[in-house]
Amino acid sequence: xxxxxxxxxxxVISDESFRLLDSLRAFRxxxxxxxxxxxxxxxxxxxLEDARALHAGLRADIVAFLRTIHVEDAxxx
Numbered sequence: 001x002x003x004x005x006x007x008x009x010x011x012v013i014s015d016e017s018f019r020l021l022d023s024l025r026a027f028r029x030x031x032x033x034x035x036x037x038x039x040x041x042x043x044x045x046x047x048l049e050d051a052r053a054l055h056a057g058l059r060a061d062i063v064a065f066l067r068t069i070h071v072e073d074a075x076x077x
Contacts, residue, residue, distance in 0.1 A: 010068045013061045020054040023047070 002018040004011045013021070027047045031039070 010065065012065045014057065017054060017057045017061050020050045020057065023050050024054065 001012040002015060024047065027043075
């Protein structure tokens with residue numbers, strides 16, 4: 001989704017959103033496979049900060065993507 005598909009679609013998400021999503025994916029993997037271990041509150045706070053940053057950034061990415069699509073649709077008509 002962070003790579004434009006030439007002739008099909010522009011990129012959907014920014015490199016920063018991809019990085020944050022990847023970080024959250026990695027946390028999810030550890031969380032799902034860390035049976036019986038406790039979570040470090042400091043690391044949870046980092047994950048929470050990433051999730052909040054992703055929420056704002058992803059919203060902006062999607063709005064920009066939709067604008068691009070609408071502009072391309074208008075140009076084709």
